Amino acid sequence: MRETVIHTDRLTKRFGNFTAVDHISFDVGRGEIFGFLGANGAGKTTAMRMLCGLSRPTEGSGSVAGYDIATQPEMVKRNIGYMSQRFSLYEDLKVWENLRLFGGIYGLGARQTATKTDEMLCRLGLEGERDTLVKALPLGWKQKLAFSVAIFHKPRVVFLDEPTGGVDPAARRRFWELIYSAADSGITVFVTTHYMDEAEYCDRVSIMVDGRIEALDRPAALKRQFEAPTMDEVFRRLARKATRQSD
Numbered sequence: 142m143r144e145t146v147i148h149t150d151r152l153t154k155r156f157g158n159f160t161a162v163d164h165i166s167f168d169v170g171r172g173e174i175f176g177f178l179g180a181n182g183a184g185k186t187t188a189m190r191m192l193c194g195l196s197r198p199t200e201g202s203g204s205v206a207g208y209d210i211a212t213q214p215e216m217v218k219r220n221i222g223y224m225s226q227r228f229s230l231y232e233d234l235k236v237w238e239n240l241r242l243f244g245g246i247y248g249l250g251a252r253q254t255a256t257k258t259d260e261m262l263c264r265l266g267l268e269g270e271r272d273t274l275v276k277a278l279p280l281g282w283k284q285k286l287a288f289s290v291a292i293f294h295k296p297r298v299v300f301l302d303e304p305t306g307g308v309d310p311a312a313r314r315r316f317w318e319l320i321y322s323a324a325d326s327g328i329t330v331f332v333t334t335h336y337m338d339e340a341e342y343c344d345r346v347s348i349m350v351d352g353r354i355e356a357l358d359r360p361a362a363l364k365r366q367f368e369a370p371t372m373d374e375v376f377r378r379l380a381r382k383a384t385r386q387s388d
């Protein structure tokens with residue numbers, strides 16, 4: 142049995158008398174790739190914010206990397222990486238300036254940041270783009286760079302909020318090579334996505350409907366359980382039950 146890195150027990154968030162996340166319980170192991178799916182408004186972002194130590198649970202409990210999300214949020218933040226469409230790289234800085242900035246934020250020294258920058262650009266095939274402004278890079282390259290920055294400090298867990306929005310399946314596939322290699326190195330990957338090809342790539346997938354987890358298993362097991370040929374069909378059958386409107 143692998144070490145548990147994310148644990149939740151009836152984790153709940155209410156805004157007034159509206160329950161955005163409703164008693165969710167699950168465990169994620171070290172090096173596991175865990176897909177966190179749900180229709181718009183299902184409660185994924187709210188749950189992820191609690192797991193990142195950014196929002197206090199109303200009820201229930203959770204731990205990430207061994208730290209309590211309600212009482213030790215600063216320790217949680219120190220042991221995770223985070224990437225989303227909205228927050229990733231500074232567009233008006235050059236590639237190397239972004240890496241220097243994030244190295245500093247993560248507490249790496251100047252020399253270590255310089256060495257890791259060289260290694261990373263080489264691994265991504267971006268050596269020639271060191272002095273390029275991030276805004277001039279193609280979206281797929283930006284996403285790969287943002288992911289590499291999110292794991293720059295070797296966190297125990299990386300949270301990815303729709304990391305590949307707007308790119309084609311081939312670019313998504315290339316992005317996922319980086320996810321696999323991070324997971325192989327022992328980093329736990331917690332990823333939300335609306336792309337069902339990505340759901341197929343996860344070790345396990347949970348599907349949220351109206352704040353609750355309605356299904357959680359390996360993609361192959363979910364397809365058997367719902368007698369559906371694809372994850373797309375599994376998702377549609379569950380999402381059909383949703384009563385909540387998206388924003």
Ligand SMILES: Nc1ncnc2c1ncn2[C@@H]1O[C@H](COP(=O)(O)OP(=O)(O)OP(=O)(O)O)[C@@H](O)[C@H]1O
Binds near residue numbers: 179184186386
């Ligand atoms: N601060 C808040 N105050 C009140 N309601 C909120 C707040 N944050 C989120 N909600 C509501 O909680 C529900 C869940 O929202 P959340 O953003 O977690 O969903 P999601 O699954 O991440 O959706 P999406 O895929 O669209 O990002 C929505 O109905 C949303 O309007």
